[in-house]
Each structure stands twice: as structure tokens, then as C-alpha cells.
Amino acid sequence: xxxxTEQSDANVYQSDLRIGVYVCHCGKNIGGTVRCxxxxxxxxxxxxxxxxxDSMYTxxxxxxxxxxxxxxxxxxxxxxxxxxxxxxxxxxxxxACEAAGLNPYLLEMANIREHCSWVHLxxxxxxxxxxxxxxxxxxxxxxxxxxxxxxTVPVARKAMVIGGxxxxxxxxxxxxxxxxxxxxxxxxxxxxxxxxQIDKTFPTMDCSICILAPKMSEVGRHPNIDLLTxxxxxxxxxxxxxxxxxxxxxxxxxxxxxxxxxxxxxxxPQLAPDEFNAGLSIRxxxxxxxxxxxxxxxxxxxxxxxxxxxxxxxxxxxxxxxHKCIDFADNDRxxxxxxxxxxxxxxxxxxxxxxxxxxxxxxxxxxxxxxEFERLINAGGPSSGELVxxxxxxxxxxxxxxxxxxxxxxxxxxxxxxxxxxxxxKDALLIKEHWPDTEIFVxxxxxxxxxxxxxxxxxxxxxxxxxxxxxxPGEIIEDLKTDDxxxxxxxxxxxxxxxxxxxxxxLSVGIKPRADAPALQRLLNLATDTDGFYMEAxxxxxxxxxxxxxxxxxxxxxxxxxIKDSVTQASAAASRANILMSKGEVKIPAITSRIxxxxxxxxxxxxxVCPYHAIEGSKGHxxxxxxxxxxxxxxxxxxxCRFAAIDQTHFTEDQIVSQIDLALSKxxxxxxxxxxxxxxxxAGADFAGVSRMQYPPNVxxxxxxxxxxxSPQWIERCFLKGAGGVLVSGCHPADCHYNNANQHTAxxxxxxxxxxxxxxxxxxxxxxxxxxxxxxxxxxxxxxEMEQGLRKLTPQEIEEAARKLVPAAGKKSDAS
Amino acid sequence: MTLKIWKYFNREDLYECYxxxxxxxxxxxxxxxxxxxxxxxILKCLNLGHEEVAKDPRLWLCCTCNVCEDRCPQMIPISELxxxxxxxxxxxxxxxSRLSMAIELLAKTGRSMIAHQLDEMRAHHGLQPLPSAAVxxxxxxxxxxxxxxxxxx
Numbered sequence: 001x002x003x004x005t006e007q008s009d010a011n012v013y014q015s016d017l018r019i020g021v022y023v024c025h026c027g028k029n030i031g032g033t034v035r036c037x038x039x040x041x042x043x044x045x046x047x048x049x050x051x052x053x054d055s056m057y058t059x060x061x062x063x064x065x066x067x068x069x070x071x072x073x074x075x076x077x078x079x080x081x082x083x084x085x086x087x088x089x090x091x092x093x094x095x096a097c098e099a100a101g102l103n104p105y106l107l108e109m110a111n112i113r114e115h116c117s118w119v120h121l122x123x124x125x126x127x128x129x130x131x132x133x134x135x136x137x138x139x140x141x142x143x144x145x146x147x148x149x150x151x152t153v154p155v156a157r158k159a160m161v162i163g164g165x166x167x168x169x170x171x172x173x174x175x176x177x178x179x180x181x182x183x184x185x186x187x188x189x190x191x192x193x194x195x196x197q198i199d200k201t202f203p204t205m206d207c208s209i210c211i212l213a214p215k216m217s218e219v220g221r222h223p224n225i226d227l228l229t230x231x232x233x234x235x236x237x238x239x240x241x242x243x244x245x246x247x248x249x250x251x252x253x254x255x256x257x258x259x260x261x262x263x264x265x266x267x268x269p270q271l272a273p274d275e276f277n278a279g280l281s282i283r284x285x286x287x288x289x290x291x292x293x294x295x296x297x298x299x300x301x302x303x304x305x306x307x308x309x310x311x312x313x314x315x316x317x318x319x320x321x322x323h324k325c326i327d328f329a330d331n332d333r334x335x336x337x338x339x340x341x342x343x344x345x346x347x348x349x350x351x352x353x354x355x356x357x358x359x360x361x362x363x364x365x366x367x368x369x370x371x372e373f374e375r376l377i378n379a380g381g382p383s384s385g386e387l388v389x390x391x392x393x394x395x396x397x398x399x400x401x402x403x404x405x406x407x408x409x410x411x412x413x414x415x416x417x418x419x420x421x422x423x424x425x426k427d428a429l430l431i432k433e434h435w436p437d438t439e440i441f442v443x444x445x446x447x448x449x450x451x452x453x454x455x456x457x458x459x460x461x462x463x464x465x466x467x468x469x470x471x472x473p474g475e476i477i478e479d480l481k482t483d484d485x486x487x488x489x490x491x492x493x494x495x496x497x498x499x500x501x502x503x504x505x506x507l508s509v510g511i512k513p514r515a516d517a518p519a520l521q522r523l524l525n526l527a528t529d530t531d532g533f534y535m536e537a538x539x540x541x542x543x544x545x546x547x548x549x550x551x552x553x554x555x556x557x558x559x560x561x562x563i564k565d566s567v568t569q570a571s572a573a574a575s576r577a578n579i580l581m582s583k584g585e586v587k588i589p590a591i592t593s594r595i596x597x598x599x600x601x602x603x604x605x606x607x608x609v610c611p612y613h614a615i616e617g618s619k620g621h622x623x624x625x626x627x628x629x630x631x632x633x634x635x636x637x638x639x640x641c642r643f644a645a646i647d648q649t650h651f652t653e654d655q656i657v658s659q660i661d662l663a664l665s666k667x668x669x670x671x672x673x674x675x676x677x678x679x680x681x682x683a684g685a686d687f688a689g690v691s692r693m694q695y696p697p698n699v700x701x702x703x704x705x706x707x708x709x710x711s712p713q714w715i716e717r718c719f720l721k722g723a724g725g726v727l728v729s730g731c732h733p734a735d736c737h738y739n740n741a742n743q744h745t746a747x748x749x750x751x752x753x754x755x756x757x758x759x760x761x762x763x764x765x766x767x768x769x770x771x772x773x774x775x776x777x778x779x780x781x782x783x784x785e786m787e788q789g790l791r792k793l794t795p796q797e798i799e800e801a802a803r804k805l806v807p808a809a810g811k812k813s814d815a816s
Numbered sequence: 817m818t819l820k821i822w823k824y825f826n827r828e829d830l831y832e833c834y835x836x837x838x839x840x841x842x843x844x845x846x847x848x849x850x851x852x853x854x855x856x857x858i859l860k861c862l863n864l865g866h867e868e869v870a871k872d873p874r875l876w877l878c879c880t881c882n883v884c885e886d887r888c889p890q891m892i893p894i895s896e897l898x899x900x901x902x903x904x905x906x907x908x909x910x911x912x913s914r915l916s917m918a919i920e921l922l923a924k925t926g927r928s929m930i931a932h933q934l935d936e937m938r939a940h941h942g943l944q945p946l947p948s949a950a951v952x953x954x955x956x957x958x959x960x961x962x963x964x965x966x967x968x969x
Contacts, residue, residue: 409889445836474841489841497846
């Protein structure tokens, strides 16, 4: 092993290596703790370093000019800046290098502020020694850096919107108006979605369909929008800028020449519950989803039609249609569509309260859900807008609303559904508006009226005499004779039990992810949160992007939200997609995996772990290949390869191993090597620095893009070199920036623990910690705990462990 | 003598209660008696401490049907809490006299009913007198259950 290292070192230094090292004082931030002059002198003595300087503020204009001048004058061909975190100024220094004609990927930074001076404020000697180590590690890595070219891929100027609710409509219109071709894919027979079903909107009490219908017809006639109803996405291939989507367009059995005259309805003998009216009325097998439907074309529900066996047993609608629009021979078609960007706006399902048997939904006719109520009170609904209760079609005098049904509960959906409070208040006001003598009771836990105009509406409801009672009923009892309902519960503010008799009870049900959300999640490689909603790339700063490039989120598919928020998000998603399409090309960071076809045996293990399906090939048929445009650069595939055929550019095995070796070249027994992922744990360590949380100075942090890049061979090497402890840290399991690639981190570390236990080595020395970017304290705590564990170790123990972990000769150490 | 009920019940389970009162609304005891509802029990445990709650004689009106726990949206193990509270209450002397008398009877005679009148009835019907009860064994069991802290025997 030693010989090999020396040889590779020789190779590195053979080339004309001229490293320039710049140690920044950052005023007193670094200079107050670390003796920067001493560090620069030390750096100057390192092999390959041509010059080493310290400066007050390297990021300042003069500091950058110095680097540029040195690159030009002294032909510096690698730059090491020892200053703050690369998450802050890497782009600055990369730009400086590029301006001076040096490839930006030939820059390396040593983080001696957040990871050194700020966390060891009171130990100047230790901080200076650590800074020397960090600079040494950076120099080693810099010596092995290679220039990289960022790949540019074209972006097709066409978009697909999946889901035709208000969010999908808005996104489609925004992109189409910007001049791009949009394919709007909707599963049902008409666009409109949930908003079309709702009677009024809160807090303005606008008529929902009245404000939506103009937008729907705009979609229908927009020259740039291709509307595909009764259609579902079946397959997605490709990557950002170039998606190939297969869409199944189901047969409508009615030609688009249909004038929606409705002559056929009377003729049709087949009846079915009307989905649009939440099952409260009946429709025929041939029907139009609702009066304002776009496209305004009838359709035949083949599951109900008598002709569903392919035999024309009934042709009454055909006979009734004067325009001869009925076409029983219509077929499902599979369309193949190429687009550059995709907006996902698939919306939500409504919670079904049947499971809550104590409330009697489904057994007691007068217990209904809010969606059913919306249809009941809508002028286009089954009762033509008359408020009637289902059992006897009498107008109810006492109506109760029950909040948080299916929401905020570990037995159903643990989250707050966001819209139910305001929806109930709006519904209560609607009843009061039409029938002021109705007594209305709202049973709640907390009323969440947080939005613009919401509190106003809440107050209006109280002034109108709506009674708000804190305490959800535990049980509803039905009077068998009158069908009236008795609610048993406790008024928590009064501290006394109640018993109310009501004519009708409306369950304010929550909303939940679509039952088939996981199917689309797999097709598009999206991540979901613990509640099952699609996850955004960053909850604060990239709220409509997904972890898959070129795919954006809009509406409630991303989380429960009201109409206004859905529209806002849809416009944001469209705007993000428009940026890509207007540029027409996208640059992909040059941190990707590469497969050496000479070494690849075609086993396909890498393709199995790739979270982006970015590795293509088939088992046993030649070598696999990385699709660079689809590779997001997590590096999860690299440790999976048993034949060292994969490497990651800019985070190569060679580079990282050189960092490990240098960090452990002096006093290894007292050192902890910490592998930290760029997005969470490295940022968490930065946050510990920003917060000045003090922790022991014997940790050396090595950055990878994702914790899944951490190879068991690195861990092994650390222990063989005598490291006291090794920390592998990444994002929390659901927060991984690479689509849960960190599940492989956990698997590999667990496997290494087993190996340690088998070899009789104290497995506490290898630690796995999930540290988010906000958990600086957690990072500091982990290091403190590991240091305490370290103190109990004797050098003999460490050396013995290293001997025990030496891989058996000839046997390949387990890579996965 | 105070029994630390948090040894038998995880206090943190209570923190998730958001006082929706579905439990109290479901409580059958509360429909027929002035019982203390589960919601109020939890709130008082959190705000006043369980020692205060353990002094309340209404604790004993719970009929341990566990419907409250069935319907709790936060899945708080309410029935466990109520049992732990009653254990604590009994050791404080907060126990209905009928219950403590029953324990005393069991401890002293080894039977849960007064048996000497039974012997006459049995003789009347031509039955043998009852065999003697294993008082020592019963007492050992009661001690193991900690009931010697509640009732003297």
C-alpha cells in the first residue's frame, strides 16, 4: 500500500504543480485565534506549493486581485484558499480563478473559520495546529484536482403540466402565455379540479366556479395549450430539458364536434352516482362532468355503458345524437410527448371519515362531509342550492360543524389540513346569509385563521351568531325516529359536559395525498415527506423545485393549501420552468460519476442504488454508462462498485484518500475523521461555528456531496491509519438532498459495525449521526461525545483494532 | 408515602395532548356520574402535578372501559395513566372504603366474601362446610402486589 501511495505521489508531483496558498485572517475572526502567518509559512513548506501568503480579507477586491495576479505572473495552476466555509465564498474564488484563465475546478478551500477558529476560540495552539492540518489536507486534494468542464444540455421549449385543477390551469396558462407549448394532462373528463366543486371561496366569498370558468375556457382555446383529458402519465424517460413522456389518452367515445346539447342524456338507460356531486345525485353513463366543463364534450363511462363488452347492445344515445358524435369504436391511445420541463399539480384526495365509527358517517344519513355540503349548497348541485338534509330533505334548523376530522391525528393524518377552519367559517356564513334563523355550532380544537382576511371572516362569523364550542364531540347518537343527531362531548372552556341535538352534522374533513401519488413519485423520481406529499428541493429557498431537475411542484400535491396559495405556487413553478425554457439550455455542475468501461463487469449494482436512474445498461451485457445530464452527483454508486470501476469527478477516491492520509499523518490516535455531507452536516458544522459552539479541536472534517459517497474503504483506511474515531454524518433520513440516497449510508455503516463487532473491535468508534443544517448544537454534541469515548481508548487498543481490521489477503474488502 | 407514578407511566406521552376532549366526550362514566374526564385528568397532571390529581376521589368513578384511549387522536395511553394514578391515590389513602374493606377481608380471610354465614346455608342444603382458605398464600400475593401499603393486614 505504501509503495503505491509513493508512486501516485510521484506522479502528482511530476507534473508542473504550482500551488498558491492564501491564508485569510478575516479580520480578527480567524486571525484572533489562529496564527495565520505561521500557517502560511507552514503551507509554503509543503510539496508542490509555489507560494503561500496571508492576507487580511482574501474575499475583498484586493485579495481576489492578488490571486488573479499570481495566477498570471507565477503561473499558479492550483489555488488553495484557507478562509471561511466553501458554502459561502467558493463561487467568489472560482470566479476569480476563471477570470484569470484558470479552470474554476482547480480551486480548493480549507475551512479554518467555521470549522476551526470560531469553535476553538480559547485554544490558539490547538486551533493553529488544526488550521495547518486543514491547509495540508486542502493542498493534498488540490494537487489531485483536475480541470472540469460543465456540461451544457439543451432544454426543449415545451412543458407538461400534470393535473388540471386550479394550480395546473394557472401553471399551464403562465407558461403558454410566455410562448411555450404546454401539454396539460388531466385524468378526469374535464379540467377544474376541486375548485370547480366548491361553492364559494374564502375569505372573499367569491363564487368559485364563476372565477374559475373563465380560466378554464382560456385553457380550452389557448393556441399554445394542448389539453389532454381522460389522460394519465404512464412512463417518463430522460432528464432535465429532455423528458420523453408516455401518456395514455383514454377513449371518450364522443367526438369533439359534440355541442353538449344533452339530447343523449334522456336516451341513456344506465345510471351511476355522480362523482362531481360527491355521489349525492345520479348521472347517466353518457354525461358531461359538469355544466362548465372544459372541454365541453360529453363522454361515455364505459364501466356503466351496456356496450362495455365491445358489442353494441344499446345505441340509444347514438340514435338521439343529431350530430352523430357518438363513436363506440373509439380507442385508448398511447401518446409519446417530448418536453423540457414538467409541473406536477396533481392535487389531493379528501379524507374518508367512515373509519371514525363513533361519528356515524355512512350509517347516519344526516352526517355529511364538507365536500358533500359544498355540493348541497351549490346552485348547480343536487338540491339546486337549497340546504336540505339527506334523510328527509327538510331544511335543517340546527347545523353542527366538527373540525379536525382526519387531521392532526396519529390515527389518520398527523398534519393540519390547512383549509378546513376557514372553509367551515365560510360555510357557516353561507348558511347564515341564506337562512339567518339557522342555529350553527362549530366544534373545534383550535381555529387557525392565519391568512390575509381570515381573522376578519372569523370575527364576522361570531358576530353573525355562529356558536363556537371548544371540544370535539366524542360520540354522535342518532334518534331512530327523527334521524336527529345527539352530540356528546365536553366544553373544555366551561369544563362541563354537553349534549346537543342537531338536525345535521357536517364533518370538516381533512385532505390527504392522492392515493396513487407514489406511482407518479416513482415515475418522476420525486421525494415525499413523512405525510406522503411531494417534497420540495428546499423548504424555504427552493419551495417549488423538486430534487429532480426540470420538475416543479404546484398546488396541494406539495402540501395542503388553499386556492390562493395553489395559484401563487403554480405561477412560481411556471416561472421556474420558464427560466429554464427561455435560456434554452442548462449547465450541469461537473460533479458526476464516471464508469470506466474497461473495469466495469456489468453487474449493475450501481444502477440499483442510483436514486435518479441515471445509470443505464443491462445486467451482463457489456458495461454500464452514466447519463451525465441525469446524474445529480451524489456519488452513492461509487462505493457500491466492487471493481473500482466508478469514480466521481471532483470528489475522486484519490483526492479523499489523500485528505484522510494527511489528516492522520500526525498523532492519529487522538483524531476523529468526520465525513460530512455538503447540504446538511457540513452546513450543520458551519452553523456550530457561526453560533460559536465550542467543541474539541481534534476533529478533521472531510466534505462529500452526499453521505452516500462515503466508502467503507475510507472508514477502513481511517482505522488502519490509527484514527481514534470516525464520524459519518448526513441529512436526516427524509431530508436527503439526493432522494434518500442516504439510506445507503446507513446500510453501509451498519454493515461496517457488524464487521467491527465480528473482528472484536469496539464499534462505538464508528458513529453515524444525522445532523441537519440547523443542528449545530447536535454536531458539537456528537463531537464532544466521541471525544469522551476517545479518551477511554489506549494506543494499544487502537493498534490492535487496526490489525484486526486488516482485510484478508486476496479477499476484496466489502465495498457495500 | 408517595408513589412516583412516572415510573409506571411516561410523562412525555401527556405532552402531546392538545385538549380536543374527544376522550371526555366518549366517557360513559361521565354520562351517569360526576366523574373527572380524561381530558381534565391529563391537563391537571401537566399543570398541577399528579399528586394533586391523586387526591381527587372522583378518580375512582372511571370504569376502565378504555374508550377514551381508543379514540384519542394522539394515541396517549390514557388507561395506563388512570391505573397509575389510582395506584398512587390508594397509597395516599385516597381509596373508597368499600374497596379497602374488600382488600382487608381478602387478606384476613383469604376470601372475597363473608363466608361464615355461608356455612349455615350450606349445612341447610346438606353440603360440607367450605374448606379453609389459604390465607398465607393470599397475603403473600397481596404483599407482592403492594397492597400491604394500602391496607393494613
